[in-house]
Amino acid sequence: DAGVTQSPTHLIKTRGQQVTLRCSPKSGHDTVSWYQQALGQGPQFIFQYYEEEERQRGNFPDRFSGHQFPNYSSELNVNALLLGDSALYLCASSQDRASYEQYFGPGTRLTVT
């Protein structure tokens, strides 16, 4: 049983560019959440997707957007990249939006230069 998978593993972008990160949830899970983990910090909640809609959102600007597909996989898009967007982006899936237990992927390391 594959756990949560994310791609790519690493990514280097330039300020002002746009980036798309991808996530496939654990088998049987239909809810996907995205987190940003800056160096030396704990993960910060970006948003959660369920039934292809954004259900909850953390304190992140509109430059951060997402999408969920019918197969429950998800994308995180970040526009107009800033140096401060450099971080590890974690995807987590859960059995449903009312589940407290989340399973995390290995993350995508984004570096903005």
Added chain:
Amino acid sequence: AQSVTQLDSQVPVFEEAPVELRCNYSSSVSVYLFWYVQYPNQGLQLLLKYLSGSTLVESINGFEAEFNKSQTSFHLRKPSVHISDTAEYFCAVSGSAGGSYIPTFGRGTSLIVHP
């Protein structure tokens, strides 16, 4: 609003010594509490959780944590650490009602086990 404070950013300890990683939280509602572990270049893994019932919870690899409501704490302990326990540990809190189970994480404590 919820918040988590992990009082130590780094805890060095020798192998086979006991360790305690401290976590305090604040919340205006009933909570679920979690400890996650993050090994280098990996995502977070759930180590243990408190949902309800017994205030002492244990993991399969010898860690335990005790929920103390009066002190709003959920400290993580292990009586004898191993080199392989070297990792980043995150304490997290979520509400236990109202449908919002999004966890709030602390800044993490780096456990460094020396031989």
